[in-house]
Amino acid sequence: MGETNMLMAGMCQDLGWGLVFITDSAVEEAGLPSAFETESDGRQVDFMSNETATVLRVRHGSDGDVEVRLWVGEEDWGNQGSHEIGVTTISVPSGMIKVSDVLEQKFIQVRIDPGTYRLQMNGDSPTEPAVVDLVLRGAGDGLRHLHG
Numbered sequence: 181m182g183e184t185n186m187l188m189a190g191m192c193q194d195l196g197w198g199l200v201f202i203t204d205s206a207v208e209e210a211g212l213p214s215a216f217e218t219e220s221d222g223r224q225v226d227f228m229s230n231e232t233a234t235v236l237r238v239r240h241g242s243d244g245d246v247e248v249r250l251w252v253g254e255e256d257w258g259n260q261g262s263h264e265i266g267v268t269t270i271s272v273p274s275g276m277i278k279v280s281d282v283l284e285q286k287f288i289q290v291r292i293d294p295g296t297y298r299l300q301m302n303g304d305s306p307t308e309p310a311v312v313d314l315v316l317r318g319a320g321d322g323l324r325h326l327h328g
Contacts (some may be wrong), residue, residue, distance in 0.1 A: 185253030185315065189279075189288040192247040197282045198240035200248055201301065202314060203233040205289055206274035210235065226307060229268040231297075236265065236301055239310040246309075250279055250290055252316045262313060263306040269319060271296045279314065295319065 203210055210233035216224040227236040238246045270277075275294040280287030298317040303309025 185251050188250045188252055188290045188292075190247065190249040191286065191288050192245050193282045194241040194244070194280065195238060195246045195286065196241040198238055198308065199282045200236045200238050200246070200312060201233065201278075201280050201282065201284075202236070202270060203278050204270075204272045204274050205276040205278035207232045207234040210279055223307075226265050227268070227301060229270065231271045232273075234270055234299060234301075236257045236312065237308055238303070238312055239308050244310060248279055248288075248314065249312070250277070250288065250314045250316070251296075252290075252292060260304040260310075262304055263301070263309070264304060265301040265303050265309070265312075267298065268297055269301045270299045274310070277316070292316065293318075 187212065201210060211230055212228050212233055212235050216228060218224055227234055247255040270293060273294050276289055276291055277319065278287055278289045295320045298319055302313040304311040
């Protein structure tokens with residue numbers, strides 16, 4: 181069958197606040213803390229998440245554009261020459277996932293089967309990446325429609 185990860189959407193934008201939000205598009209308020217926690221060494225964490233939202237720190241808009249690509253698939257991404265920033269799960273009960281900047285002025289939306297997904301975040305740098313690959317994998321059988 182070959183490649184089972186499919187590129188669903190992408191954008192290359194100046195993300196003013198250096199943040200990418202990944203949410204169920206029906207969620208009005210992400211419900212995430214307004215500030216990133218700091219690790220014991222004083223460094224800010226790279227992402228925060230709750231059941232229906234994740235926010236990821238990326239390159240600040242003043243330093244240039246950020247390319248964000250959203251993939252769905254059934255196999256682990258592996259490294260693909262990039263750094264794994266983290267893995268979380270996200271619930272998308274509406275069946276529409278949105279990837280946006282903090283003000284939701286720049287965004288992509290993709291229809292997927294409603295359900296809970298494993299979200300793997302990879303970047304060209306382990307902190308504040310300029311290229312981000314977001315890989316969704318069905319936690320159950322939520323990706324049936326990919327098989328012809």
